[in-house]
Amino acid sequence: MTNLLTAHELCAALQLRDLSDPGQGPHAMQILLDEVVEALAPTWECAVDVQRRRPLVAVEDNYDRLGYSSGDIVRDARYSRYAAETVMLRSHTTAGIPPALRRLATDHRHEPAADMLLALPGLCYRRDSIDRLHVGTPHQVDLWRITTARMHDTDLMEMAGLVVEAVLPGARWRAVAAKHPYTETGLQLDVETATGWVELAECGLAAAHVLARAGLNPERWNGLALGMGLDRAVMLRKGVDDIRLLRSADPRIAAQMLDLSRWQSVSAYPSIRRDLSIVTGSADAELLGGAVRTALGAAADDLESMSILSSTPYEQLPSAARARLGLRPDQVNVVLRLVVRPLGGTLTAEQANRLRDDVYAAVHEGPNWEWATRCDA
CATH class of the missing domain: 3.30.930.10 (Bira Bifunctional Protein; Domain 2)
Known part of the structure; x- marks a missing residue:
């Protein structure tokens, strides 16, 4: 095994x-x-x-x-x-x-x-x-x-x-x-x-x-x-819309998780969006999510979501793109969107970029590394 x-x-x-x-x-x-x-x-x-x-x-x-x-x-x-x-x-x-x-x-x-x-x-x-x-x-x-x-x-x-x-x-x-x-x-x-x-x-x-x-x-x-x-x-x-709230240590949130009364929203911190292109063997959101959680540890809680925007197999990419990515026939090119929104504060653009880079390192399986271009929300 x-x-x-x-x-x-x-x-x-x-x-x-x-x-x-x-x-x-x-x-x-x-x-x-x-x-x-x-x-x-x-x-x-x-x-x-x-x-x-x-x-x-x-x-x-x-x-x-x-x-x-x-x-x-x-x-x-x-x-x-x-x-x-x-x-x-x-x-x-x-x-x-x-x-x-x-x-x-x-x-x-x-x-x-x-x-x-x-x-x-x-x-x-x-x-x-x-x-x-x-x-x-x-x-x-x-x-x-x-x-x-x-x-x-x-x-x-x-x-x-x-x-x-x-x-x-x-x-x-x-x-x-x-x-x-x-x-x-x-x-x-x-x-x-x-x-x-x-x-x-x-x-x-x-x-x-x-x-x-x-x-x-x-x-x-x-x-x-x-x-x-x-x-x-x-x-x-x-009436809670984000599963991360159940474990939040923010006093404004944690105090509301002691009873079953309706959730009262606290001020939401702005989100930051980052898109990145990776090479992977499987465009499976569950597997990618598991790999990211394992790699980031507690920092994964800063991710509100990670979604697949597109998944392109080898045969549908032009030869120049395959060469640039180092894509093999058994791999796909996946474009991921990260939405970063910590529950207890805000991140700087530099911190969000580091988080993006850590996600890239966790899931990119290609020989050529291209750090994603910043994409602000």
């Missing part, structure tokens, strides 16, 4: 604050999570088991025991963060479900409780694009009802409605078909916002093969499964 995390990268990932964990300081995310759990458990009159599992997980639990195929593209080290051959930083909180089910199957103290809500919140680690809605370390929660009572599609829709109402009271929502390797009758839940429909969560009936692999007899046990992005849920509830 290639592209294992370095010791520095792993340490930085494990030190990142989990906003969903009360033990790491208060945050609005914890209040919202409590409201969701409190909407489900009393309705079902079931026991609740909140588990905060470690982010380093077995690859088998993250993929194999959930039903992912051996050749699934999400396993690629370009998308997942591997610490070793068999250990990775979880790419979703669903990775905690197989061990949670195994514990349920072997722990005789749970035997009298034939109806259990498993709640597994925490940080996940991915390669993702850079914009106002995405981050490489999102927070998620998996909510699985495991019961001996037979669950049906109507129970799944009830769960969906309870979760949506808890997150966005009174919101219109819809369920569209979706496929997950660990559910049956999979659904994607969208909520209507002022700018259109936005995905909130995904759910389905717990797949029999996941239960069986954990030691729970599917003839007796079944359940409901729902996964939700907590960052997106908090942003929708509070």
